[in-house]
Amino acid sequence: METIKALRIPIGDWVEAIVDFILINFQPLLDAIAAAIGFVSESFENTLLWIHPLILTALLVLLSLWRVGWRFAIFAAVSLFVIMGMNLWQETVSTMALVVAASFVALILGFPVGIAMAKSDTVEAVVRPILDFMQTMPPFVYLIPAAMFFGLGKVPGTIATVIFAMPPSVRLTNLGIRQVSHENVEAGLAFGCTDRQLLMKVQLPLALPSIMAGVNQTIMLALSMVVIASMIGAGGLGNTVLTGIQRLNIGLGFEGGLGVVIVAIMLDRITQSFGHIGQGESLFRRLMRTLRGHPAAGEEKGEEHARTT
Amino acid sequence: MAKTKLVVNEVYKIFGPRPQEAYDLIEQGKSKDEIFEETGMTVGVQDASFEVYEGEVFVVMGLSGSGKSTMVRMLNRLIEPTFGKIEIDGHDIVKMSKEELIQLRRREMAMVFQSFALMPHQTVIDNAAFGLEVAGVDRETRYERALKSLDAVGLKANAHSYPDELSGGMKQRVGLARALSNDPSIMLMDEAFSALDPLIRTEMQDELLRLQSESQRTVIFITHDLDEAMRIGDRIAVMEDGRIVQIGTPEEIVTKPADEYVSSFFKGVDVTQVFTAGDIARKQQLTVIERPGSDLNSAIQAMRGKDRDVAIVLDKHQHYEGMVSASSLAEAKNGDGKIQSAFLKDVEPVTGDMGLSDVLHQVANSAYPIPVLDGNKKYIGAISKTALLQTLDRAS
Incomplete structure (x- = not known):
């Protein structure tokens, strides 16, 4: 036992040393990152808060109506009024803005990595364990270096969220592209696609359902992380929950939790609706057809029928 | 060439x-x-x-x-x-x-694939114009050419449908049109x-x-x-x-x-391409050996006894002479009484090495079985409509 104790490998010390090293030598880089991330998350939040609550509610209800359906639109309207009734509007919008900003950054970083993974087995072999690491590390752990590098507040909260939420979009982009039918890829090549054309015209469009599933998961993970990130001052609904815990105030904690649930359901259903492709005539298709000036297939047939009879 | x-x-x-x-x-x-x-x-x-x-x-x-x-x-x-x-x-x-x-x-070059390999997110006309799009042809020209090739495969009316709205045959027509558009x-x-x-x-x-x-x-x-x-x-x-x-x-x-x-x-x-007439000829028809001195009556007797309508007449070395039916024998009996004049005129024997596809027509259109001979005119058997149908049926 003594010898084993004497054998202690100081991984923790090493990590600390690395963090110190980065802090001392890369301060300008850290500042630049902080400024960029801060700009993105603050502009999202300011824009959303700038819109009058009722107008934003109306916009969200309309979006739900367009993408999901009238039942979900009613649900959205009722839930958003409940949030306003709980006096949690500002926190909810703040949380949404943080989720959207963090997901935005995560996707911007995640797509190229996912594409690179799909194109090269070597890249996949290197990135896969890193993704595993990112996903299995308890999310609280990210808060420590984030806070050390960027202090307290929204910026470290967003960064910790980006790291935690990125893996699904990388994975599912990779998977989606790899799962594109072999013959479709061959068709692209046989008709003379360059590598770039193959990606843009064949692989990405056909991988879209999978990629959108990744976007959806990234947004969901971002939401869960944003709540945790309130511990380093990211604010929003997480803060309400945290206060509820600290004061053992069940009511406040429940209200905050309910707000998170509502945001989660809305983000989930709306982002999921963008991943549904190839299930008959979607609204998107109808819209595209109308824009091109062609009536929908059904209508056309109907007209012909009317003419012949 | x-x-x-x-x-x-x-x-x-x-x-x-x-x-x-x-x-x-x-x-x-x-x-x-x-x-x-x-x-x-x-x-x-x-x-x-x-x-x-x-x-x-x-x-x-x-x-x-x-x-x-x-x-x-x-x-x-x-x-x-x-x-x-x-x-x-x-x-x-x-x-x-x-x-x-x-x-x-x-x-x-253009290629057509077994599983069609159409792009599900594009309309039929965009699919048909895929090769041209990739080649950087402007939209008007490529739609014009795609419509022409869709017209050639009979799918002009479906130009603005999506592939998942089409049947398998129609999808492959789009695949064909896509290949044709590139000329x-x-x-x-x-x-x-x-x-x-x-x-x-x-x-x-x-x-x-x-x-x-x-x-x-x-x-x-x-x-x-x-x-x-x-x-x-x-x-x-x-x-x-x-x-x-x-x-x-x-x-x-x-x-x-x-x-x-x-x-x-x-x-x-496709058995008609494979089997020869000899392969499916059966010796189930009644055969009558023509000997000097034997007359029509023995043939008529034999046919009555076995309840057959037709018989194959052979010589004693099994060489084919002709085919007779009950009615042709009756006619000959009233005529010159020779078995030769009872031979059915529209029955043409075939040789055993002929392909089934070559004799198909003859068997189908003849009222009688078709006799099959080997190279030395020796009788091998006959192909009846029933035997033919059985062979074709076994193959499918």
């Missing part, structure tokens, strides 16, 4: 890290399986050489795993040949740079009609033949189906285990198969 369009010269495809090693083993005469056993490398195609003439439909036929799909993919370098030369209009495509290859694929001089068709049900398949084969009659393209058609190969092929190459075992016209392949493998294709495929 027409101009040579495509020359494939000693082409090999070896899947694996050390192709030279496998090549040496092939040279030593080792089989595909032995090489796989020894080196773990797969020989896809070995020593393939053939020429395709301009405007012909060249069919590559073989079972799955015979290397036919690999072969066709080497023609546009979707799969890189390991060794050998492939010349199109005299240019070796194996030596082409990536840029040249892309231009070749855009201008000269290629060579069309590669990889099991293009194999995923379609038989009726639609025949329809598509006719469609292809019609398109061919309108504008002669060089078509290289991959199939595992002999019927299809015979129907559309000007010439057929049969592949086995990566080797081309025979190249010839459909007639040559059927009548002079190079080996067991080639002839095995005919088993259970």
Whole structure:
């Protein structure tokens, strides 16, 4: 036992040393990152808060109506009024803005990595364990270096969220592209696609359902992380929950939790609706057809029928 | 003979890290399986050489795993040949740079796939215009050309549908239209009609033949189906285990198969192409031996006794003399009384080595069984309509 104790490998010390090293030598880089991330998350939040609550509610209800359906639109309207009734509007919008900003950054970083993974087995072999690491590390752990590098507040909260939420979009982009039918890829090549054309015209469009599933998961993970990130001052609904815990105030904690649930359901259903492709005539298709000036297939047939009879 | 369009010269495809090693083993005469056993490398195609003439439909036929799909993919370098030369209009495509290859694929060649491989997110017209879009043709021109090719395959009305709104046959018409839009001089068709049900398949084969009659393209058609190969092929190459075992016209392949493998294709495929008349002739008809002195009455007696309508008349050496029916015998009895004058005039015997397809018509249109003779006019048997139907039925 003594010898084993004497054998202690100081991984923790090493990590600390690395963090110190980065802090001392890369301060300008850290500042630049902080400024960029801060700009993105603050502009999202300011824009959303700038819109009058009722107008934003109306916009969200309309979006739900367009993408999901009238039942979900009613649900959205009722839930958003409940949030306003709980006096949690500002926190909810703040949380949404943080989720959207963090997901935005995560996707911007995640797509190229996912594409690179799909194109090269070597890249996949290197990135896969890193993704595993990112996903299995308890999310609280990210808060420590984030806070050390960027202090307290929204910026470290967003960064910790980006790291935690990125893996699904990388994975599912990779998977989606790899799962594109072999013959479709061959068709692209046989008709003379360059590598770039193959990606843009064949692989990405056909991988879209999978990629959108990744976007959806990234947004969901971002939401869960944003709540945790309130511990380093990211604010929003997480803060309400945290206060509820600290004061053992069940009511406040429940209200905050309910707000998170509502945001989660809305983000989930709306982002999921963008991943549904190839299930008959979607609204998107109808819209595209109308824009091109062609009536929908059904209508056309109907007209012909009317003419012949 | 027409101009040579495509020359494939000693082409090999070896899947694996050390192709030279496998090549040496092939040279030593080792089989595909032995090489796989020894080196773990797969020989896809070995020593393939053939020429395709301009405007012909060249069919590559073989079972799955015979290397036919690999072969066709080497023609546009979707799969890189390991060794050998492939010349199109005299240019070796194996030596082409990536840029040249892309231009070749855009201008000269188009491909049609077994599973259609349409882009589900694009409308039919966008799919048909895919090759042109990739080549950077402006939207108006490419829609115009795509509409023309959709019109050629009878799908103009569906131009703004999506692929998932179409049936399998219609999807493959879009695949065909997509290939036609590029106005290629060579069309590669990889099991293009194999995923379609038989009726639609025949329809598509006719469609292809019609398109061919309108504008002669060089078509290289991959199939595992002999019927299809015979129907559309000007010439057929049969592949086995990566080797081309025979190249010839459909007639040559059927009548002079190079080996067991080639002839095995005919088993259970289309019996009329395989069986000879002798194969299905049965000795179930009543035979009457004509001896000097025997008269009509013995024949009539025999037929009554066995309750038959017709009988075959042979001499004592089993040579065929003629066929008689009860009514023709009755007529002859009232006439000159000679059995020769009772012979049915519209019954023409066939020889045993004639193909079933050649005698099909005769059997179907004759009121009587058709007698089958060997080369020395010896009676082998007869083909009745029933026997014919049974044979055809067994095959399907």
